[in-house]
Amino acid sequence: MTTAPTPVPAPAAADPSGGPGAVAAGPSAPPPAAPAPAARARRPRGGPWLTALPLLAFFAVGFGLPAIAIATGAFTLSSDAEAGAGTFSTANLTDSVQGAYWTALLSSVKLSALTALIGTVVGLPLAQAVVTSRFRAVREAVLTASGVLANFGGLPLAFAFVATLGNAGEITKLFHLTDHGWTLYGFTGLSIAYLYFLVPLMVLTITPALDGLRRQWREAAANNRATALQYWRHVALPILLPSLLGGYVLLFGSAFAAYATAAAMVGATVPLISRSIADALSGNVLVGQGNLALALSLDMIVVAVLVMAVYLPLQRRSARWLS
Amino acid sequence: MAQLTPRALAGRRPRLWRGTVLLVAGLYFLVPMAASVWFSIDNPGGGIRFDAYTGLLGAPGFTDALLLTLELAAATVVVLLVLLVPALIAARLGTPRMRAVLEVVCTLPLVVPPVAFTAGVIGVLRWGPDHLMDTPFFQTIVFIQQPEFPLVLVIAYVLMSLPLAYRALDSGLRAVDVRTLVEAARSCGASWPRAVLTVVLPNLRGALLNAAFLTLALVLGEFTAASILGYQPFAVWVYSVGNSQGQMSVAVSVLSLLITWVLLLLLAAAGRERRPAPAQS
Numbered sequence: 001m002t003t004a005p006t007p008v009p010a011p012a013a014a015d016p017s018g019g020p021g022a023v024a025a026g027p028s029a030p031p032p033a034a035p036a037p038a039a040r041a042r043r044p045r046g047g048p049w050l051t052a053l054p055l056l057a058f059f060a061v062g063f064g065l066p067a068i069a070i071a072t073g074a075f076t077l078s079s080d081a082e083a084g085a086g087t088f089s090t091a092n093l094t095d096s097v098q099g100a101y102w103t104a105l106l107s108s109v110k111l112s113a114l115t116a117l118i119g120t121v122v123g124l125p126l127a128q129a130v131v132t133s134r135f136r137a138v139r140e141a142v143l144t145a146s147g148v149l150a151n152f153g154g155l156p157l158a159f160a161f162v163a164t165l166g167n168a169g170e171i172t173k174l175f176h177l178t179d180h181g182w183t184l185y186g187f188t189g190l191s192i193a194y195l196y197f198l199v200p201l202m203v204l205t206i207t208p209a210l211d212g213l214r215r216q217w218r219e220a221a222a223n224n225r226a227t228a229l230q231y232w233r234h235v236a237l238p239i240l241l242p243s244l245l246g247g248y249v250l251l252f253g254s255a256f257a258a259y260a261t262a263a264a265m266v267g268a269t270v271p272l273i274s275r276s277i278a279d280a281l282s283g284n285v286l287v288g289q290g291n292l293a294l295a296l297s298l299d300m301i302v303v304a305v306l307v308m309a310v311y312l313p314l315q316r317r318s319a320r321w322l323s
Numbered sequence: 324m325a326q327l328t329p330r331a332l333a334g335r336r337p338r339l340w341r342g343t344v345l346l347v348a349g350l351y352f353l354v355p356m357a358a359s360v361w362f363s364i365d366n367p368g369g370g371i372r373f374d375a376y377t378g379l380l381g382a383p384g385f386t387d388a389l390l391l392t393l394e395l396a397a398a399t400v401v402v403l404l405v406l407l408v409p410a411l412i413a414a415r416l417g418t419p420r421m422r423a424v425l426e427v428v429c430t431l432p433l434v435v436p437p438v439a440f441t442a443g444v445i446g447v448l449r450w451g452p453d454h455l456m457d458t459p460f461f462q463t464i465v466f467i468q469q470p471e472f473p474l475v476l477v478i479a480y481v482l483m484s485l486p487l488a489y490r491a492l493d494s495g496l497r498a499v500d501v502r503t504l505v506e507a508a509r510s511c512g513a514s515w516p517r518a519v520l521t522v523v524l525p526n527l528r529g530a531l532l533n534a535a536f537l538t539l540a541l542v543l544g545e546f547t548a549a550s551i552l553g554y555q556p557f558a559v560w561v562y563s564v565g566n567s568q569g570q571m572s573v574a575v576s577v578l579s580l581l582i583t584w585v586l587l588l589l590l591a592a593a594g595r596e597r598r599p600a601p602a603q604s
Contacts, residue, residue: 048417052410052425059428059485062478066443067435073446079453126348129341138345148583149352151537154544155558156576159565160355163362163573170358170365196355199348257436260546264562274438274547281442281551294446297439304434312430 074298078290092295101292104271105299108256111187111272115194116251120244122195123202130203131210143207146200153197153254158264161193185266193261198251205250209243246314253307256300273300356580363574375574382571388560394472395556396542399480400535403488406481408531411492412523415501429489432482437547444479445552470554479548484541488534495530499523536590540583 077089095101130142164171165184172178183189213236221231237244259274268275273296279285280293366372379385407429414422432440451464467474501523508518524531546558555563565572 048413048421051413052421055406055410055425056428058406058478058481062482063432063435065447066440069446069450070439070443122348125344129344132341133345142345144587145352148580148587151540151544151583152580154546155561155565155572156544156579159561159569159572159576160359160580162569163576164355164358168569170361171354196352200352253433257438259436259438260544260558263546264565274436277438277442278547278551281445293442297442300439301435304436304439308430308434 070294070297070301073291073294076291078292092289092291093298095289095292096295096299100271101273101276101296104276105273105303107271108273109303111191111194111270112252112255115191115198115255116248118191119195119198119202119251120248123199123247124206124240124244126199127203127206127210131207142203146203149200150197150204153258154260155264157193157196158261161189161196162265165189165192185269187270190262190266190270193265194255194258198255201251201254202247205247206240206243209240213239242314246311249307249311249314253304253311256303256307356577359573359577363570363577375568375570376578379571379574382564384555384560388555388557391472391555392543392557395476395480396539398477399484399542400538402477403481403484403538404531404535407485407488407492407534408524408527409519411489411496412501412519415496416505426489426493429485433486437483437545438551440479440483441548441551444475444548448475473552473554475552476549476554476556480538480542480545483545483548484538487537487541491534491537492527492530495527495533499526532590536586539586543582544579 074092075088075090077087077091079086097105126142130139133139161169161184163169165177165182166172167178167184169184172182172184184193217235217239218231221235226234257274259272259278262270262272263275263278277293277296277300280289280296285292363375364371364373366374410425414425435443448464448468451461455461455464467478504522504526505518508522509515513522544558545556546562549556550559550562561572561575564575
């Protein structure tokens with residue numbers, strides 16, 4: 001919004017200094033030869049790739065090695081296996097999609113899909129209310145709060161909800177919720193807690209898209225005697241769809257990857273894949289399943305990759321729309 | 324005229340609807356905060372006491388855990404910026420292909436959830452005793468796991484915050500014409516380090532602060548990797564306290580929310596300070 005106008009003055013300001021673009025190359029390359037030497041003079045010695053080398057090397061070691069460890073470990077029998085330790089096997093992967101582990105994976109996907117859906121459905125009207133508000137203060141306050149709350153995951157979130165809606169929580173005591181069968185330590189409670197950071201995340205994600213909706217489109221629809229409902233159904237929602245889907249997928253990913261909140265709040269009552277991995281890593285597995293954690297990680301990455309494969313093209317598409 | 328009336332109504336209705344939405348959202352988001360504050364100061368015997376806050380400093384392990392976390396956060400921010408900023412500036416001057424490669428590299432960690440990444444890290448660390456006993460790599464693996472300052476956590480945190488920091492820096496760089504700035508500085512005779520340090524970086528102040536803040540927030544609250552790898556920075560300490568002293572853990576949650584809030588407001592203030600400058604030029 002505010003960044004868009006800034007590039008405009010820059011070329012305009014460059015013009016009076018000399019003339020068209022060729023001037024920039026003038027001082028550095030006196031012979032009117034090719035643009036290649038000029039381009040080389042512009043860069044640091046050794047080229048830009050050399051400057052990025054530390055980052056790429058760090059990435060290759062810090063990220064590449066664990067990735068290799070997962071990929072190879074998931075397909076080899078662990079060292080505590082009775083026979084054939086270190087040999088190729090798909091036993092880990094088959095174990096990881098069976099029984100309790102499969103339940104945990106399904107439960108994770110279900111929780112993430114549901115909370116992301118609610119987060120999207122709730123976040124859109126909230127963002128719309130903020131965008132169309134006449135008071136700048138409302139907008140600033142909600143967006144700042146969203147920035148804070150979207151980062152407010154993990155343990156503090158769990159403790160805040162235990163203090164509010166847990167068995168000894170203030171709201172529980174105030175309304176005697178336990179008498180009505182309320183418990184925070186289950187699927188519903190966890191969903192309510194997750195929404196506390198998912199809705200702000202949705203508001204942050206969708207606000208730029210809503211800002212991109214032109215007032216003229218609404219006026220044009222109104223001039224054609226479209227009702228507000230028709231405007232939303234035939235104009236606004238189709239334009240917002242890529243951003244909405246992208247936001248949904250982002251929310252899904254965040255909920256899917258979350259671990260600390262569930263670990264601190266519900267313990268083992270809601271089976272989740274992230275907790276299964278942590279359990280398996282702390283040695284809580286059957287004999288011979290030492291590499292099961294890596295296979296479970298691979299399952300989780302596969303789901304996340306599928307999610308990102310949807311998200312990235314959508315995000316690019318909505319970005320093109322809004323610019 | 325008859326057609327104007329429904330439109331006028333349509334214009335009025337959303338205002339009421341907007342108020343309702345904001346009210347409901349406000350309730351949902353404010354009630355847990357208020358309840359947490361109340362929970363942390365509510366004395367079971369009656370009255371209000373701030374024991375949970377005052378007792379925090381004296382709690383066993385508090386200072387150690389907090390110091391460890393702050394050291395980890397500082398190291399992570401420094402390593403991340405030193406690696407990322409030169410690479411991204413160079414990418415702006417370089418070919419589009421390089422920019423695409425960096426984008427992929429910096430987005431990939433998003434695909435691997437922290438738990439899965441930690442599992443992979445443990446997998447690598449196990450190679451030490453399993454295969455590398457007699458090589459210098461074994462010493463390295465022992466070195467990065469030392470309990471006083473676990474470098475392995477810094478490495479993990481840098482990679483986890485890479486996507487966030489990349490987004491923040493990239494959007495900052497997009498608003499600045501790096502190529503023109505560097506060319507201008509170079510034709511005035513500035514050396515490369517000087518052109519980057521005194522011309523490009525000041526223009527990126529907001530983006531740098533933003534990236535640093537996001538990284539800081541991530542490291543301060545990170546629980547997954549630290550707890551699974553068996554270290555005790557702040558978040559893990561809070562978890563262990565939460566089992567015995569509920570009030571204190573809620574007090575810490577309230578404080579952590581406040582700290583995040585203050586950091587973000589400071590950041591917004593710093594960002595606003597810069598705004599008018601480009602507008603005048």
